Amino acid sequence: MHGSHSFLSASPHILVIDDSPEDIRSLLLLLRQQSWRLSVASDARQGYQRAQALRPDLILLDVRMPGMDGFTLCRLLREAPVTQLLPIIFLTSSGALDERLEGLTLGGVDYVLKSCAPEEVLARIRIHLQLAQRGNAALVPAQAESVSTDQVVLRAAMRLIGQSLDSMPSLAEIARKVGTHDKRLSAIFREQLGMTVFAYVREERLRRGQELLADSEMSVQDISELIGFRSACNFSTAFRERLGVTPSQFRGQLQGMEQ
Incomplete structure (x- = not known):
């Protein structure tokens, strides 16, 4: 275990939820080179469970996954007290406008194409970690209520x-x-x-x-x-x-x- 979780920890914890991590291999390699903790889940249900248990600082979420898609998972994460304030960046292979708008309407903070340069995704992650640190420091209760x-x-x-x-x-x-x-x-x-x-x-x-x-x-x-x-x-x-x-x-x- 790494001390008590919080945004105060020097190394942010990133959770990547994607059913085909091979599509973003170069991005994962770049993330592993940072001084960050990285967890990966390969489907939405596993992603939901890990997000509740690990309380990451930011989630990279694939849109198109079999079973439950990223939009559905985002709806659930936004209602669970532990994850409702977490920045969620959607990762997608499709740049369709209606999909981008749906993702942003559901509360995603950003929308990144999988074909995007890993360095750009990294820069966006840094920005959202900084914004979250400023915005959520006072908002995240030490013991978020547990909800079934x-x-x-x-x-x-x-x-x-x-x-x-x-x-x-x-x-x-x-x-x-x-x-x-x-x-x-x-x-x-x-x-x-x-x-x-x-x-x-x-x-x-x-x-x-x-x-x-x-x-x-x-x-x-x-x-x-x-x-x-x-x-x-x-x-x-x-x-x-x-x-x-x-x-x-x-x-x-x-x-x-x-x-």
Whole structure:
């Protein structure tokens, strides 16, 4: 064991998660020449376990891996307290814009092509280690709360649902994007929240609807589209069933209180 882990250690710990390390052999050789600790995982699940156990200072994460891809793993790492602040640099063989944007939207700090010169990747790693050291020193608790894998999957699914209200993926697709399958995801929602995934989606839509009615000037029609109802009429019916008033009455009551 190397003393107590922290960003204070002189030699940062880098975790590389890639199912084909031979693609980045020259990069790994260069990393091994630094005074850093280097760990390698060859698939996403092993990568997740190592990230939780080793608490590295930075993760280099391949996007395209069989089973669970890098985007799914990033969603899970962002919900686990131990790894939520870690800089994640995506490594990819594809420079497709939509992939780069997805990686950055999920909280990756950088996006590097595998064909990139190893020296450039090294320079980027140094930059992000320095930024993380400045930014996270005060934020990382000595004892991050421990959270079960089910809770991490649940949090990742809840965040994904919250971001996809207007065009909700299928249950199978949500499950795939958080690294599980539909039956398991349904069981996790029932065990942790006491409701089905569908019921949670409905609750979240109505909760967001209330927020938008209260905090924006948007029309009921626009709000209903934004939160994924087929029509303003459907939204009004569901809203009234849940809250006993129509969206317009709800907004009117709030405005009455403010006057």
